[in-house]
Amino acid sequence: MKWDKIIKAHPKSKEDILKAKEIRKITLNIIQRKYSEIRLSTSRYNDTEISILEQDSVRSEILDIIETICLRAWEKVFGGDLPESTRETIGNMLSPFGNIESARKENKIEMIVHNVTIEAMTFLRKANNDVLPRTWSHGRCPFCGTYPRLAYDSEAGRQLCCPICEYSWRFPRLKCPYCNNTDHNLLGYFEADGINGIRVYFCKKCMYYIKSIDTRKRRALDPETDDILSLEMDNLALKEGFKA
Template sequence: MEKIKERIEQILKKRPGYKEILNFYLKIKEEQEKSRSHLHLSPISLKKEWRELLKREGFSLIEKKDFPVDTEASIKLFHSLCEVARGANPRLAEQTQLIQEAVQQNRLNLEEILKGKVKEDKRVKELGLDQKVFSFLIYQSIKPSLEEGVKDLRKELEGENWSKGYCPLCGDLPSLALLKGEGGKRYLRCSYCGAEWRVDRLFCPFCGNREEGSLQYFCGEGEEAYRIDICEKCHHYLKTLDTRVMEIIDPELEDIATLHLDLIASQKGYKRPVPHLWNP
């Protein structure tokens, strides 16, 4: 956490406009850290034939819903995060209050939602609550569980050659790419579970395009550590963090601190397939 705080201070010196959102991020992160030490997770059961399915059919190891989640710890964390969100910007505070009321009056049952018994989006819509805010709070509440699950599952994949555009663990799309080591090996980072896997440098994960001429990128001014990879075929973009230029403490933090690059990309007409979670 100390390193994260230092990095936030560094960022704010250059871009003070990010103060509010980075404070919010830090408070969420602190609550998640507290929760992490109390987690009780059941082991993940993999299909016997998983290795076969992964290799031959390109199936991910599990599905998003199969991640073990500590429901009790997540509900506790959900309530702490609601308190954090109520101290944030007025719109978020207002929406969070409505969500909290629905939970207190049991119109919204967190346990059922976390256990996948109720379709979250349908219920939230019926109640006229803000879907984006609710999904954000739920996702941040289960994140410590997801991160522990990834630690476990990653071992299973050692030595596997994946190189696809979606996550080998849960099947979701990447939200970031990272360049690492000599020659800049390229890794994609899952938008859901945060797992990383190696892919080719010239490859659009969203449409499979490998033609050099239609894969371009641009950087922000004086920001060589960040770049936006764009694909002229599908008009999607992917933000890339170059860890050779700068030490990355938390990719998610860097993603928030470069929302201005997302704005430029969208002004140029490119889309981010997985919406930026922290985009207010």
């Protein structure tokens, strides 16, 4: 995450962005200390349809870890007791169309959950990369089951990016990641004046959209930063009646 660029783009939210940065640091600290050797209790290779996180044992293990870290982060950043709704908020975030908007969360509990979850999930995924399925042709993340918000396009093709665990995987450009529609009459894209190298690709069958960065026209940063720096495109897509 390029914090300086995010603050530059959203100067009014500077205080919240710096808090988010602090929460990420606390999370990384705890996870490196306590969970560096973690092996998730996965039973892979028997089902190629479901993500790792959708295995019940893994899901409860991960929710426990994230909740524990949220508790510590809450104490350090805000003080006092963690609200009871925390686990539910984590569960909502770790659903296929999770509540991921941006790092500029104003609600305290969402701010903690959002930042702890992304930092922890990225770490856990990297530490368990070998349990990921070798072949994966779905539009959602094989590790956490989340649908992408952003893709990178290059001559080599399209890479979808998971907004939660930062995993990226190849996917056809002429296919909707949400409903697998390949009817080109129902797939399309638009660009915005003055915004170079970013397109909104949409599907008129399911009405979902994804933002795509053309790395031949625009330098890629990282998926989360690129997502936040292109929120204007989301506003346009939502105005057109598409969903994210």
